Amino acid sequence: MSQMDTGDEIEVFYWPTPNGFKVTIMLEELAVPYRISPIDITAGDQYSDEYTDVSPNNRIPAIRDYCPPDGRKVATVFESGAILLYLAEKYGKFLPEDFALRSACLQWLFWQAGGLGPMGGQAHHFRLYAREKIDYAIDRYTTECNRLYGVMERRLQEREFLADEYSIADVACLPWIYRHERQGQKLEDFPRLQRWYQTLMSRQPVIKGLAVASDLRDDSAFTSDRGREVLFGRDSDPEET
């Protein structure tokens, strides 16, 4: 990992996956300078001692801010939802000022972090990555994703965005809906969600954020023996890999 000592720049510890996309989309939306430090999660980079200092949960994304608003020399933030909130507060954008809308935005941000993300992740795992195809697990997470898509569909019935105005709640959800095919979902079944998706996908910063370092990603690495061992085989006190 590289060290930076330049001004108002954000270092993003990143791999091109849905949780990583949230941060690159947000930084593109904010149009602030940032640089990518790749963390190859299929090779085990997330478990290095240096990265563990930045991200104690050994997951991407994380950021280092070399110009935090509170005067510290450097600040680190892990957890994609917390990163979105940090950036929204720092730059004063994409977090509604109105009390009720801010509360709505945070509800949908937490809903994404506690529901759509983890359930979508399990759907990806059992549908694409698991060595064994287990019908029960595939059905369980495909059905739960379908239910969650229905929750978004209802929310978007009377509003263009999750918290009325475009916000970090939308930025958090988009990369997971972007992967709808991997979750066994058809957007045509959710017309309001589809309209929301098309609106977001027509934004240049979203397109740019989704494309950042896309050349790094190799989907076959997720199902290689080494990738599976690194990603799905770690317990709390693993042997050195």
Ligand SMILES: N[C@@H](CCC(=O)N[C@@H](CS)C(=O)NCC(=O)O)C(=O)O
């Ligand atoms: N709750 C975390 C989840 C992060 C997460 O699971 N990231 C995945 C990539 S999308 C990862 O780092 N996987 C590596 C691994 O499982 O070892 C967040 O929202 O930041």
